[in-house]
Structure formats: structure tokens, C-alpha cells
Amino acid sequence: MKTKKKVRDSVAKRFKVTKTGKVMFEHQYGSHKKINKSKSRIRRQKEPGVLTGKFAKKIKKMLSK
Secondary structure, eight states: OOOOOOOOHHHHHHEEEOTTSOEEEOOSSSSSOGGGSOHHHHHHHHSOEEEOTHHHHHHHHHTTO
16 A cells, blocks of 8 residues: 655645646745835735746645645
């Protein structure tokens, strides 16, 4: 019998895989010390980022997808 793959909880909290297979993440440092950050940087950090390449593959493996 083959062992069941476990989902990494730390990865599950930080990343989400879309229906098409893209790996999405929220930008860090978004709500801390906003006075020092430019308005454009704050706006950029609001929208989710997309992971590509080998790192995205690694994350999918950790999420068992």
C-alpha cells in the first residue's frame, strides 16, 4: 500500500492554486509601517502575486496537487 501524501499546513496558509493551475500568493509587509511606503507600492502589494517556474512546481507538490 502506498503512503498518503500530507499537505504542508504552512504552505496551505500562504499559497492558493487556482482552477487553471496558477499558484497565487499575498505580498508580505502590506500592513506594517505604511507611512514609509509609497502609495504605488501599497497599491501593488494589495493585488495577489503569481508564482511561476520551479518554485511554483515545488509549492504544488507540497500541496499535493
